[in-house]
Amino acid sequence: MRKRRFSGSINNGAIADVSFLLLIFFMVVTTFNHQYKLEMALSAHRDESLVRSNSKSDVLEIYINANDEILIADKPRDRLVLDELTDLLMSLIEAPDDNVVLLHIHPSSSYEQYLHVLDELKLAREHLIWEKADQVYNKSLKELNELELSIVKKEVRFKIREKEIL
């Protein structure tokens, strides 16, 4: 039987350590992909003509054009900035009755931009609810009870309507 002439030895005491390190690394780093949703009630018609119940309701018009640019009140903005949007919404909800944010959407605009606008609107609304809760009740949102919460939400209420730019 031939003996092996050259034999090296790998010190394999470290293999266990390395494998545990790798295991712990991946245990710490791995995340599962959750999916998130943006919920909207489905409107009754595709082009919602603006129905002003009375002259006291106010409308904020936001345009998304074919180049995915967002224009509010004829001033183009590259991205909706949350602070500006909350200011605009604040003046919107001061009108007492049904307040409407009307989105004019060009059919060639991207879906992603549309979702960005909806997302910013929802975030701005939540921001306003926080502020209202602080202003009216001087409490943070978590400290409000059911009745107070419903009152504050009612104050900061607006509808989002969509219209197609033809």
Add this chain to the structure above:
Amino acid sequence: MKFKSKKHKVPEINTTALPDIILMLLFFFMVTTVMQDASISDINLPVLNNSRRLDVDSNMLEINVSASMGSVLLEVEGDRFTLSESLVQFDHVFNQFHRNGLVKQNAVIYGDGELRMQDINLIKDALRKHNIQNIMYAHARI
């Protein structure tokens, strides 16, 4: 020439633990694996800040819309068709639900971020015809 070989004996890797490790890995993956519906996998969901988790239940109609290959591919409950074909097929899929007594009230749209709004509007038109009340737009988070 003979020489004395003062070679160390090569220590062998003790492999008695290997089947244990392999079985452990197997059980781990058996427990944690969730089967994905065989659906369109090239949808890039848009990335947003919103923090409402999406929990899909059987009351929801799942619509996968992908925009690759130059045409819009729509998949609803395993039926796949292109959106440029008439939405008659879409109606057909819905009618199957009604026949089976399944009434869906909510729809979840898994849409690629680069879809055009005209496609989404077509889908929403079809959903309106079938009394869907709420739409959830699925997206990913940063």
